Amino acid sequence: MVEKTLVVAVNPGLQAGVASEFVQKANSYVSEIFLEKANRRVNAKSIMGLLSLAITNGDSITLLSDGDDDQEAIEVLANFLSNPS
Numbered sequence: 001m002v003e004k005t006l007v008v009a010v011n012p013g014l015q016a017g018v019a020s021e022f023v024q025k026a027n028s029y030v031s032e033i034f035l036e037k038a039n040r041r042v043n044a045k046s047i048m049g050l051l052s053l054a055i056t057n058g059d060s061i062t063l064l065s066d067g068d069d070d071q072e073a074i075e076v077l078a079n080f081l082s083n084p085s
Helices: 016-026 047-052 070-082
Strands: 002-007 032-037 040-043 060-066
Touching: 002 070, 016 047, 016 070, 040 047, 060 070
Parallel strands: none
Antiparallel strands: 002 060, 032 040, 032 060
């Protein structure tokens, strides 16, 4: 299992379009991927799960991944969330 904590830098956060793009990226990996905010963990491949966390720019979150491509998944997804759009 790979884990990485980061501060979200995308504007306005993980709402609608950005969340959809994130889920598409997450679904391109075979690993199980989770996103955690304030002790709530959701499946990062679920748009409804992500939206339920109401993640905004500046929030601290943790990405977790477990599987054959877990390291690559964490690096790509963390990079996506860490770089302002």
